[in-house]
Amino acid sequence: MEISELGEFGLIERLAKEITTKNASTLKGVGDDCAVLAPTEGMRQVVTTDLLMEGVHFDLTYVPLRHLGYKAVMVNLSDVFAMNAQPRQITVSLALSSKFCVEDIDELYAGMRMACEKWGVDIVGGDTTASLTGLAISITAIGEARPEDIVLRSEAKPTDLICVSGNLGAAYMGLQLLEREKIIYNEQVEKARKSGSKEQMELLRDAQPDFSGREYLLERQLKPEARGDITDALREAGIHPTSMIDISDGLSSELMHICHQSRTGCRIYEERLPLDYETAAMAEELNLNVSTCALNGGEDYELLFTVPLTQNDAVSSVKDVHVIGYVTEADKGLALITRDGGEHQLKAQGWNHLKP
């Protein structure tokens, strides 16, 4: 169905029907000039926002809309967890070009609802409008935390242990894989077109690339998970991080934020960078340095945090958390100790959309 058949209000009504709110703090969701919230007394509130643009942040030739919706929500929840807060509400704004039909938007919203349901988050408002070009998705997330639970980037102290959750570089490898298949596919289409073979073209239309053995990389790229399970586990283990950030632009870049804002240095060990087997195998195949991918790949959506040295035993026993180094005085700089014992200064080559 064409979106123009429904119009803006029709589309909003259709989407709103599927949206129910569950949080006690959500008094009124979609349907007025503003949503109305009743923040929990004594709690702090955290707010974050992300704007995703087609062609810059996602490529619809290989990203299913349902996955895109899921990811768009998760990247915002990841920021909320990085404050050690619980996400409660989001608003969603979409700008749609005429190439999208109503069913596309249903898919996108289905993915967003799935991500919200996973963490008990309410969709409380938004804006739906036209775009002359591609799709734009803007999400704002609101979360809550007790004042004493909030973790900033700026409170890391020398001797603190540096920890990361999960593993690094897999999402970046997933992107390389998808980009490679896209190029191969386009070349085949071009070839078939030149040869004029209708049969060949039809075969290509239904062709599905073989990603077997690489499913994990694709999942990390297409369907990332915000690590609220890690902040839960730390709380249960009685661990309060001194600083925390989520890894969206690559470990190096995020570590530089923590050190810069905490006025410290750091020392991390290449051999301790957590890697998945598939990441390593794919890096080998693509002739890439796997450590560089882990340090600068981006889109990991893992948590990078620091804990006091005294919590070494406690943090080491938390599942899926890895100690990769420690915080130093600022004058020691940001050091990466390579496998051969060499010392290098960390550089942020992280994702930076505005750099040429």
Place this chain on the structure above:
Amino acid sequence: MEISELGEFGLIERLAKEITTKNASTLKGVGDDCAVLAPTEGMRQVVTTDLLMEGVHFDLTYVPLRHLGYKAVMVNLSDVFAMNAQPRQITVSLALSSKFCVEDIDELYAGMRMACEKWGVDIVGGDTTASLTGLAISITAIGEARPEDIVLRSEAKPTDLICVSGNLGAAYMGLQLLEREKIIYNEQVEKARKSGSKEQMELLRDAQPDFSGREYLLERQLKPEARGDITDALREAGIHPTSMIDISDGLSSELMHICHQSRTGCRIYEERLPLDYETAAMAEELNLNVSTCALNGGEDYELLFTVPLTQNDAVSSVKDVHVIGYVTEADKGLALITRDGGEHQLKAQGWNHLKP
């Protein structure tokens, strides 16, 4: 200066330097994964968001960036005032194509800061990213109100008076004026190019259209003001509206929202539609029906609200507020009484970007 010279983090740092926060409820603004707020105890919070896309919501050939920034903030504050709340914080996300330089972004932010300063609002976060095409601006505004002060769209009751602030249709006329001048200018450029006259081209480059006598229309289009002064005045006069909405898509459309959500009808009078002299003169010149412009023009950012009939005297004495009709039972429908006494059903021809 090219934005790429600064990069994303450099640009954020440059913008953040100019931003100071003033609200007691803003504990931490730009600079971490999330902003941290301390909502005032016992208060409700309202949240609204808007996404503005170049080519759909604004045309940079005639909209100065400083005005655009101001307007982008004001349209969100307008939604906060329409809940009878006070705006406190906003987040700002920008997607920028390579045609913009750092000074452009400075201008855009200068306009946003000016709008924020006017209403004591803090910029607490955002996202800055690249765009393959035009400019996208996504703003989320957060406000506060006492629970008993909040006004929804859904509580209008039969016999309530229907009121609007300011006057209607002026912003729409301003847009017509700008669009007309753009066409004339483009035609002149085309003509000069065909004639090959360099002199003519240079004259055109510095040409400024003569808008004298039309300044008010331009101001309403380019620099709208959210009507927090009206909600203040109503509070001072002891008037609590039963329903309220801001007029962004045109009076007809907004009135339909109130009647639909309140399950009522309405009866408004054409002769009571508040019009500015310039609006009427411009409509005459363009051969447009001025009432149609007032009903469906859009972008007025005035407030439409209802008050109990018993407050007729009180509301009539509030400056810049006009009673245009009253609320009826739902079965009476939505009626416009024309100057000649005829009765017409109201139709929403309001701005609907997703309609063909």
